Amino acid sequence: MFSWSCFLCCHLVYSKVADKDSVLHLFISVQIFPIIDQTVLSYEWISMLSTRFGHVFPRFFLTGSLSLFAGLLGCNHFHGAAVNYSSLLLEDGPGLLYVGAREAIYKLDTTNISDTDISLSVTSSDQKRQCLSKGKNNQTECYNHVRFLDRYNDTHLYTCGTHAFRPRCAYIDVARFTFVRFEEGKEKCPYDPTKGYTGFIIDGEMYSASQYEFHNIPDIRRNFPFPNLRTDDSPTRWLLDFVGSAFLRESINSSIGDDDKLYFFFTERNTEPTAYSSQTKVARVARVCKGDIGGQRTLQRKWTSFLKARLVCAIPDYELHFNVLRSVFVVEGSNIHNSFFYGVFGLEWRNVKMSAVCQYSLRDVQTAFDGPYMELQDTKWREYTGKVPEPRPGSCITDQHRALLINSSRDLPDNVLNFARRHALMSRQIQPVGGRPVLLQRSADYTKIAVKQVVGLDGRVYDMLFIGTDEGWLHRAVKIRNRVHIIEELQLFKKKQPINNMVISQKQNSIYVSASTGVVQVPLSSCERYTSCYDCVFARDPLCGWDGRACAEIAAYTNRYSLVQDIQMGSRGCTNITSDGFVMHRTRAVMAGDDVLLQCEIRSNLATPHWTLNGQQLQGYGVDFGYRTGTDGLLIIGTQNQQSGHYRCYAVENGVWVPVRSYVVRVQPVPPPASHLSGSPTALPEKFQNYRHMEAMYISLVAVLGGLCLVLTLVLLYVSFCARNSPNRSSHFELKTISSHCNGRTEGRSRAMSRDGEFLQIVPVDIQTTPSKEPPPAPPLPLPPPLPASEYANGLSATLPSVLRKMNRNSYVLLSQTDTEMTSPLYHSFTEELNRILEKRKHTQLDIQPDESSV
Structure with missing residues (x-):
């Protein structure tokens, strides 16, 4: 432990680290958590991993007023009276965006969300008072947080909210945008607004996943229609946090008569054996069949098809595992079995900001669910090696089941259902595409991800990734082969806040991003920002191409042969790129x-x-x-x-030199001086030529200070004379001397007034009737303090500096002054003093190589 601490401390002090706090956080994590595989998790180590396995820095970033706040991006903002905008329901056809927030639901126009503000209040004052009486937090908990918002049918929406720790659901008439009926929601929505939650309505059936009540364990449910289903307690006792869900119609064109499936993504406590005790959490994907209606005797009103497997997002060479799943986005392929999804992961250590993005294939997920099971043996999970009953437990009803006269889950034998109940965990882990993350980001915690597929000019399909951070930033990126190139980083909100949700509109070519303070409509591309051919090509944006005059969206061109775009290399297509036309x-x-x-x-x-x-x-x-x-x-x-x-100056990017x-x-050359300081025709040495223009300033300064001293002396003598000759004075003034040598040492007070290097100070003394007792000194009169002999009024040294640092335009700045072997120029000839110093420093080499602070 001592060697690790010293290692990180050395990195903190000596290495060129941009963010020292990151190293300090890593140092703390070393002290608390065991290091994976005895590897020191240093900043440089993470930087090396990021550089090797994914792009770290966005090519371009916009912040503050330089970006959307000045309208540069063409973004639209919506800020209602509510806060915590978390639920988004996009209906691209009619051009509507429904937004669920705390205490309100908004109906916005997707063309420009800033133009519309139709709200629907969901406040319940009575329930809020009951929540406060139970000691809940008035700032967060005792409100109605909208957690679910989806289309119910052609005429109504369905929504659920926490309702001050007593969940309620309601139907909304779309045409009138009003509530038409309320109902109990404690089995459909969590009490706590901070609990992970996901859900959707498919074919009039509502599915949700969360921890619904205080004493309940998290599970997956079908809320309606009857019969309601839920997950059996045994495989879900370790569930922690749900982050997403998806529905895939795998029954379409299925050769085996397969069923549609629902996938749920979550993080749970790790119960499997592992070589590293620090891995306390794991990421999972669970699957249930849409046609599942529970068992006849065993698993009544419980899922008979619930299976779960581990999602691995790690760098195996360095044993760095990202076990906390934060967001998932599923991309459906032309063939449903070619679908895939991206997941955003984080480390278990909260004091280390680092995220990873991994891509998974649906075929790999299906392979894991068709593989071996895990079994709990003596409090430890091990791979099951025994006989598996037929038909296969946890599978959906297919033509093979129907051939056995098993037409629904209620026809399944009890031995199959009991086996599925005890073996819901699969042994085979789901590895990411390519075996490692497609992107590592060491400086941010990713919170949400959305994906759009774009066809480039080369005919290839590219995945554009939109990733939100915990500080309100949006990363626009593109996956190129097995890496992710971050095109730009956009600051969407003035205050740092996590991005809660994102939806992409194909019709409006926009992405809608919600956070605590509002919603932002951001264009999917910003081609007009790239002002030259090479800038457009280097961006590697699949939506943009150079038409010879400007960078524009390729979707606006029917004839695309004249457009220039190079996503694979980011360097080809521009001519005369090294000319001075844009320099x-x-x-x-x-x-x-x-x-x-x-x-x-x-x-x-x-x-x-x-x-x-x-x-x-x-x-x-x-x-x-x-x-x-x-x-x-x-x-x-x-x-x-x-x-x-x-x-x-050239900007070298992707091997191309751009002026x-x-x-x-x-x-x-410096002009030679006209004459020497002493009047002789001999010129000063070249290294002192820059001092000549300061001679007049020094002489003038000495003359002014000498005159001021003379005037001050006369004033003091006059005041003293008047005070001594006043017949009715009640007090007298005593003149005392104060030493003012350059070294600052004070000598005796009773020295003669005419002594060199001393000034006069007026001290009031009261007249005492008893001459034997010395009167105490009184505070001095409020006269201006005397100037020390070692310093002028403007702060310049009276003597020439012993070390001068060269600046631009032949100016100099004082760095230090001599304390010995020089007396004040108030009492010596400036010319003699300067000649003496120059003679002494004639062979002294000035600092001709100053550090960067002298610029």
Whole structure:
């Protein structure tokens, strides 16, 4: 443990880490949790994993007023009177978006959600008072949070809410947008608004999954019509949090007469044997058959087809497992068996922000459910190796069952149902496509994901991923082969808040994103943001192409042969990409010996800057080479004549050099001085030529201060004389001296007034009638404090500095001053003092290579 701590501390201090807090969180996690496979979970280690197994940084990002707040993205916002917008129901045909929030349901126009605000209140004041009487939280719990909202039939919607810890459901008349009937909802909706929940209505049947009541364990239910079904207690006692569900019509064109299936995705406590004690949670997918109606004697009104298997999202080479499932999106293929889904996963350690996205095939899920079972033996789960009864337990009713006169689940034998009851867990784990995540993100916790398939100009189908974060950001990405390229990162909300839900509108070509404070309508693409051919191609956006003049959506073109797009490589198709047609030209004149900064702003986070001088690439950046590069540009240190020339800045991305800035730098020699300080015709050494313009300032400053001291002395003498000769004075003033040597040491108070380096201070003293007792000193009069001899009024040192740091435009800044061997220039000739210092420093080498702070 000590070695791990020291390792992380060394990384925290010495490595170039952008986010030190991340390393500190990792250090804490090392102290609390065992490290997987004795591997130190350091920031650099995670960075290496992210770089190797997926893109980390978005190519482009927009924040604050530079993005949607200024209308740059064409986004529309909706902020109603309610908060916590969590339920979204999109009906693309009529162009309506129903939004369920806390205490309200909104009906919005999908064309522009900002234009419509039709709300339906779901407040119940009586129930709220009862909730408060039970000691619940008035800020969160004692409200009606809408958790379920779906289409019931052609004329009505169906909704359920927590209703201040007493759930209720209601039917909504779509035409009038009013409630028409309320009913009990405690078996359909959770009490707690923070509990995981998922559900939908299919063919007039409602399915939901959650922890419904306080004392109940989470399970999956069919709420209506009769008979209601639920999961048996034995396989669900470890369920924790449901995150999503899907319905797939696998009966269509099925060669075996298969049934439709429902899939539920959740996280639960780990009960399986594992080599790492830190893995306390696992991600699961469960399946039930739509035609399941329960058993006749065994598993009455219980699912007979419930099976579950583990979803693995890990990097096996490093034993890094993402066990917490946060969101799922299912993509149906042209053939239902070719469907797949994406899952967003997180680590179990809350103090480490890192997410992963894994892709799974439905065929792999079916293979797992057709594989071996797990069995609980002596409190441990092991693979079952015994005989499996026929027909296969947990399977849907197919033509094979019907041949055995088993037409429904109630016809299944008891031995089959008992086996299914004890063996709901499958042994085979579901591995992601490619065996590892398609994306790792170390700087954010992903909360939601939505996917849209797009056909590119090359004829390939690309998956566009829209991923929401816990801070209100949206990542727009595209899956290319086995990796994910993040096109851009958008800040959707001014305040940091998790994204709750997302739905994609094919008709409006938009995605609707909800969070605590509102809903945002975001275009699926922002092609107009890319202002050049290479910018459009580098984005690798399947929705965008370059038409020769602008980057536009390819869907708007019937003839697409003239469009340029390169999603696979992101580098081909543009001509004259290295010309100076889009380059900004500047000319810079600089005095020899000065530092100059050539700025070069690169918009893409995936590009790196490269500089050339007169066509030759600059190599070996650093102080020793006279150059230094950074995020702002190129710093030329102590310019010399040979550094004049034509500088170009290139943004290198995907192997293509794109010119960004062009500078012509002219280094001008420093003009020789007219005469020496002492009046001799001999010129000063070259390294002191920059000091000459300060001579007049020093002489003027000394003269002004000398005059001020003279005036102050006369005023003090006059006041003292008047005070001593006043016949009716009740107190007198005593003049005392205060030492003001450059070293700041104070000498005796009774020294003579004419002594060098001392000032006068007026101290009031009361007259005492008893001469034997010395009167105590009184506070001084409110006169301006005297200036120390070692410092002028403007803060400059009276003596020349012993160390000067060179700045731009021949100006200097004081770094330190000499304490010994120099006296104040108030009492010595400035010319003599300067000659003495210059003679002393004649052979001293100035710092010609200052650090970056001198710029």
